[in-house]
Amino acid sequence: MSDEQTPDQTGDLVRSVEPLTPAAPQYSSRREMRAATSAPARRPAGTTSARPAPVRTNPPRAGQPATAKMSRKDRALVRKLAVAPAPKPVVSARRSSTRGIGASVIGGLVILVVSAIVGTTIMPAYAFLPSGTAGILANATKSSGGAPQAVTVDASAQVPAAKRDLITATSMKEYQQQRITATALANYSVQPHAAGDDYPWPNAGNTLSPLNYYYRQCVDFVAWRLNRDAGVTHAPWKWTWSNLTPGGGDASQWKAAWERHGWKTSATPIVGSVAWFVGNHVAYVKSVNGNTVTIEEYNGMSSRAYAMRTIPIDSVGRFLYPPPA
Template sequence: MKKSVNPLRVLITVLVVPGLVATAALPAYASTFSSDAQTASSMTTGQSLSVAATAASTTISRDGVTATSDAEMAARKADPARELRVEEYDASGARELGDDYPWPYEASDDEGGGLSPLNYYYRECVDFVAWRLNRDAGSTSAPWKYVWSNLTPNGGNASAWASNWKSHGWPTGSEPVPGSVAWFNGNHVAYVKAVTDDGQVVIEEYNHGSTHKYGIRTIPASSVALFLYAPPR
């Protein structure tokens, strides 16, 4: 007599046995965990990866990292040549030579630039010297002690500075003095940085030779037409 087959047993056999076979065919992995590290090691590749438990809680510092502001982006779009001026100035080494002019990146008059807070055109010889006279008087931010209207009200061009000094009654002379203004006949002024032992003059200037850049030179005192001594403080 043939035994009847229980349908339920057949169903269980069909479902369970293949699963056991498939599980046995899978590669085996060994994992070890400790309080300070997690390691996963593959027996098939012989490779392992260790991840410190503290890594998950590590916070990435973003100190000093800021996004470009809308105002900065607008300034770049309004003056696309500014970035080139920044690169050129930084590469010139002017800061290392002693330049402390606050506006070295601004566009000059030839580049369509405007007036500095001292009311002279940016990066002109007169603006640089006016800045130095302010700095020496302890005025390094607004309200400025010397601006166009009270320093050279009779004309801002370098050629007019000597007559402005005379109009003010401020002293001038042929002897170089540190902190004074070196006035040249060729429509140029510079700042007297120092006087050497042999009587030469170390001058700092902007826009010598129409470059609109900072420069420093040592020249004979006799090459300066007149020295304009610092205004009374």
């Protein structure tokens, strides 16, 4: 059976194998018939190859055709063909590899098409100019001469400048102190005065002044400035020794007096505050300039006389804010 034969054709082949019935030979006599059917044929002279075995047949009965008997080999072949399974179709390796390449090509094309569809749907709308936009932009540029047009913004639409407070703390303790100082700055608004000696008793002797401090001392000058800033320049005075520093008149006692009163003290200076020094001295803060302050004083740089100087803020022990009005 060849590769091109199908199972159906194989079955037909098996069914087509039937016992061979040769045509009955014709003999002239019974002797000739016996000699042809039973006696072996003589080998021709000079023949060396084996002679095929004759097919023996039984003499046919009267009225029946002679039938040839199948050999054992032919019967085994018929049984083998009858029970053999139907052969499977053979697919060549070349055909399978061709089919795999075709599937890969089709899969790649599908991926490219899907990617193109998804990419166009998720692309931002502003990636392309709408139809006619280029012409509108060209006309706008031509009408303006190629220069940008001026736009006037109403004052009400302008954003006001941000206001910053004075809090620059790096710890909770500093924050609390600076918060107190910032609040105090908002509550005190001392108007600055022209620099110069306005002390009313510049030539007085070494006795007590109407403020109950000694004339031309640092404490008497600062007490005078606190009265002046409160709008009082003559008797009755607003601030004297009795209600300003009743515990003692020396400059070294002023910080403790402020704390007993509960008045504000700070490391941050403001105009009109008292610059308190550890070395028993006080002065009046004229102005604040970044990291420095300008102070006015008596009996500081000059003995029992007026002076003005600018010093670093951190050289002052504490700033005593003006007493509340």
